[in-house]
Amino acid sequence: xxxxxxxxxxxxxxxxxxxxxxxxxxxxxxxxxxxxxxxxxxxxxxxxxxxxxxxxxxxxxxxxxxxxxxxxxxxxxxxxxxxxxxxxxxxxxxxxxxxxxxxxxxxxxxxxxxxxxxx
Numbered sequence: 001x002x003x004x005x006x007x008x009x010x011x012x013x014x015x016x017x018x019x020x021x022x023x024x025x026x027x028x029x030x031x032x033x034x035x036x037x038x039x040x041x042x043x044x045x046x047x048x049x050x051x052x053x054x055x056x057x058x059x060x061x062x063x064x065x066x067x068x069x070x071x072x073x074x075x076x077x078x079x080x081x082x083x084x085x086x087x088x089x090x091x092x093x094x095x096x097x098x099x100x101x102x103x104x105x106x107x108x109x110x111x112x113x114x115x116x117x118x119x
Contacts, residue, residue: 013060023061024068024077038069042096066091067101076103088112 027037044062053059067073067089076085086109092098104112 013063015060015064020064020068021077023064024074027065027068028074034069037065039096041066041069042091045091046093070099070101072101072103085109086112 028034041062045066048059048062067087073087076087084106086104086106088102088104088109090100
């Protein structure tokens with residue numbers, strides 16, 4: 001995750017597919033719930049991001065709920081194109097629907113994480 005606010009340029013999360021899938025299924029139980037999650041999790045995520053609170057499990061959980069609410073993430077998960085893959089997201093501070101979301105094979109994700117200073 002990359003976001004230019006508050007001087008933090010990289011927040012790196014790694015998780016197992018099982019946990020990722022569980023969060024995805026929870027958030028995407030209906031289109032309405034996914035959209036509501038996108039809105040509310042974005043708000044919470046931006047509040048946490050600009051605060052001095054530590055990047056911890058709570059932050060990770062909110063970020064994951066926000067990330068999996070994007071249709072492109074669901075498409076990548078369902079495609080099973082990559083045995084190991086990574087997703088980069090760059091949220092927009094004042095628009096919960098506007099985020100750059102990229103799905104890459106793990107090696108490309110790791111390269112991008114290092115070179116873009118994002119994960």
